[in-house]
Amino acid sequence: MRVPDVLADAAVVAKRNIIKIKRVPDLLVFTTLSPIMFVLLFSYVFGGAIDREGGGAAYREFLIAGIFAQTVIFGATVTGAALAEDLKKGILDRFRSLPMAPSAVLTGRTFSDVVNNVIVLVVMGLTGLVVGWRIRSSWLDALAGVGLLLVFAYAISWIMAWIGMLVPSPEVVNNASFVVIFPLTFVANTFVPLDTLPGPLQTFAEWNPVSSVTQAARELFGNIPPGTPAPTAWPLQHPEVYTLLWSAVILLVFVPLANAQYRVSTSR
Amino acid sequence: MDHAIEARGLVKRYKGVTALDGVDLTVPAGTVLGLLGPNGAGKTTIVRVLSTLLRPDGGSARVTGVDVLTRPAAVRRRIGLSGQYAAVDEYLTGYENLDMIGRLYHLGARRSRARARELLAAFRLEDAADRPTRTYSGGMRRRLDLAGALVADPPVIFLDEPTTGLDPRGRTEMWDVIQTLVAGGTTLLLTTQYLEEADVLADEIVVIDQGRIIAQGTADSLKRQVGGERLELTVADAAVLAGVTEVLTPLGVGRPAVDDGRRSFVMPVSGGPEVLAEALRLLGERQVRLEDVGLRRPTLDDVFLALTGRATERDGRPDDGGAR
Numbered sequence: 001m002r003v004p005d006v007l008a009d010a011a012v013v014a015k016r017n018i019i020k021i022k023r024v025p026d027l028l029v030f031t032t033l034s035p036i037m038f039v040l041l042f043s044y045v046f047g048g049a050i051d052r053e054g055g056g057a058a059y060r061e062f063l064i065a066g067i068f069a070q071t072v073i074f075g076a077t078v079t080g081a082a083l084a085e086d087l088k089k090g091i092l093d094r095f096r097s098l099p100m101a102p103s104a105v106l107t108g109r110t111f112s113d114v115v116n117n118v119i120v121l122v123v124m125g126l127t128g129l130v131v132g133w134r135i136r137s138s139w140l141d142a143l144a145g146v147g148l149l150l151v152f153a154y155a156i157s158w159i160m161a162w163i164g165m166l167v168p169s170p171e172v173v174n175n176a177s178f179v180v181i182f183p184l185t186f187v188a189n190t191f192v193p194l195d196t197l198p199g200p201l202q203t204f205a206e207w208n209p210v211s212s213v214t215q216a217a218r219e220l221f222g223n224i225p226p227g228t229p230a231p232t233a234w235p236l237q238h239p240e241v242y243t244l245l246w247s248a249v250i251l252l253v254f255v256p257l258a259n260a261q262y263r264v265s266t267s268r
Numbered sequence: 269m270d271h272a273i274e275a276r277g278l279v280k281r282y283k284g285v286t287a288l289d290g291v292d293l294t295v296p297a298g299t300v301l302g303l304l305g306p307n308g309a310g311k312t313t314i315v316r317v318l319s320t321l322l323r324p325d326g327g328s329a330r331v332t333g334v335d336v337l338t339r340p341a342a343v344r345r346r347i348g349l350s351g352q353y354a355a356v357d358e359y360l361t362g363y364e365n366l367d368m369i370g371r372l373y374h375l376g377a378r379r380s381r382a383r384a385r386e387l388l389a390a391f392r393l394e395d396a397a398d399r400p401t402r403t404y405s406g407g408m409r410r411r412l413d414l415a416g417a418l419v420a421d422p423p424v425i426f427l428d429e430p431t432t433g434l435d436p437r438g439r440t441e442m443w444d445v446i447q448t449l450v451a452g453g454t455t456l457l458l459t460t461q462y463l464e465e466a467d468v469l470a471d472e473i474v475v476i477d478q479g480r481i482i483a484q485g486t487a488d489s490l491k492r493q494v495g496g497e498r499l500e501l502t503v504a505d506a507a508v509l510a511g512v513t514e515v516l517t518p519l520g521v522g523r524p525a526v527d528d529g530r531r532s533f534v535m536p537v538s539g540g541p542e543v544l545a546e547a548l549r550l551l552g553e554r555q556v557r558l559e560d561v562g563l564r565r566p567t568l569d570d571v572f573l574a575l576t577g578r579a580t581e582r583d584g585r586p587d588d589g590g591a592r
């Protein structure tokens with residue numbers, strides 16, 4: 001099958017998933033309300049407690065990129081849970097009896113989750129602006145930061161697609177992925193500066209790609225306060241490159257793995 | 269002549285169960301094959317293998333001459349499937365479901381849209397067309413799923429229990445749709461629990477049980493295998509059954525079956541209405557009060573029971589499929 005056909009089929013599947021965002025109340029809440037809640041909670045609860053120089057406002061600005069990163073990564077669990085849901089229902093039998101590209105089912109799902117993440121980022125960005133976050137670089141840089149967040153989240157959604165195909169129910173997918181995602185997004189520079197972490201955790205956090213994507217977004221948004229010491233770890237010195245490397249490796253491993261698991265799980 | 273569907277020696281094993289145990293099928297183009305069998309016989313498994321959803325452990329199959337195992341993608345362009353459980357997306361509307369299927373058959377946007385509206389009308393779903401199918405009744409969902417199989421007008425269609433869950437009106441409508449399709453030259457393989465349905469729709473009937481074909485032929489030839497007509501009567505008072513048996517047995521061509529509890533008497537006969545008239549005369553002389561009397565030709569139900577009686581008996585026992 002030719003690549004344009006695969007993309008066309010994936011677009012049809014993605015459209016189906018996007019229609020669902022409107023019609024499934026859970027998804028709509030997940031997509032719009034929880035990002036607002038995250039921004040508000042983290043800014044005011046943590047923002048007040050962990051006060052860096054210059055009062056809560058500076059810390060709020062520091063936090064935003066971390067909240068963005070955490071939220072879009074958590075958003076990837078939608079990929080896995082939705083696929084597990086499809087697997088339970090008969091709809092995949094319908095898809096599999098049609099002359100569409102088999103890979104379009106997973107590709108379409110990951111596409112629609114990018115759309116989902118764009119909505120999430122817009123909602124969070126607006127909420128951020130309300131609580132005092134500002135882009136202090138150029139719009140172009142800020143867009144690059146958003147792009148990097150989307151690319152990294154896209155890669156993660158293929159890991160979730162694989163889990164969704166592997167695990168028998170949407171609930172299990174959610175639990176399984178939270179067990180992985182919580183430590184990854186918290187043992188990082190998302191919510192606290194790395195120098196506050198104890199030794200071994202700090203090293204882990206420095207090499208954690210969640211830190212690098214957060215660092216990259218922070219830099220590109222111009223949200224690193226002047227006078228902050230430069231990072232010492234290589235990944236954080238080159239956060240864009242390191243993030244893209246991780247994204248590429250994840251995609252190279254998990255796109256084939258998820259598609260193989262799709263074939264196994266659907267043909268029994 | 270090339271057959272629309274050909275299967276040789278299909279075998280499918282699950283842990284402990286042999287779902288298909290060497291099934292051969294041939295369906296000439298433009299004809300309807302009815303697959304009949306009790307629960308667990310392997311009907312759905314056959315449909316899933318032929319529609320490329322399931323790889324068999326043995327055997328081979330071709331649909332419109334295309335090998336199901338080596339060229340599944342090409343087979344999918346030539347088939348339409350409506351599985352046993354409606355495979356529609358519950359959050360999409362009926363229209364969106366059909367439009368999506370059209371696009372995935374690569375009909376293009378315009379034809380997909382037109383075809384979706386056309387089928388919604390044909391299946392009496394126009395009023396519900398723009399509602400999410402979550403709000404549909406079971407029968408509406410079933411009809412939408414069937415419409416999905418017809419979107420691309422494929423030459424071969426598989427329908428797994430197409431009328432299960434439909435009301436009588438829905439069922440006759442479905443039969444009309446199916447007969448129209450067949451008149452247009454479509455080849456159809458349908459499974460059913462309704463023997464009447466196979467009788468009405470199928471050119472050829474295959475009865476399967478425990479993954480094997482146990483009988484095959486037209487509805488008439490299957491009925492002949494089970495035997496001719498029967499005289500059946502129900503008396504008002506069970507006490508007279510012994511006397512009834514005594515006077516009527518000479519009219520029969522086989523041993524009568526008498527059931528005291530149901531006050532019934534059933535006996536194979538030959539000779540049609542004359543036998544019935546004679547029986548009524550004899551019973552009239554004796555002033556036997558009858559609640560019901562009639563001459564019954566064997567239905568496919570009789571065929572079904574006669575051929576798969578063992579299977580119904582087996583119900584409730586642990587499945588012994590793996591031991592075979």
Ligand SMILES: Nc1ncnc2c1ncn2[C@@H]1O[C@H](COP(=O)(O)OP(=O)(O)OP(=O)(O)O)[C@@H](O)[C@H]1O
Pocket residue numbers: 268282283285286287305306307308309310311312313314352
């Ligand atoms: N995925 C599976 N795993 C294990 N056993 C299976 C599986 N699918 C089917 N079987 C077994 O294979 C046999 C045939 O099943 P199949 O679904 O083809 O029957 P059927 O004739 O369609 O029955 P029904 O009328 O109930 O739909 C049954 O014994 C069933 O338990």
Ligand SMILES: [Mg+2]
Pocket residue numbers: 311312313352428
């Ligand atoms: Mg079945």
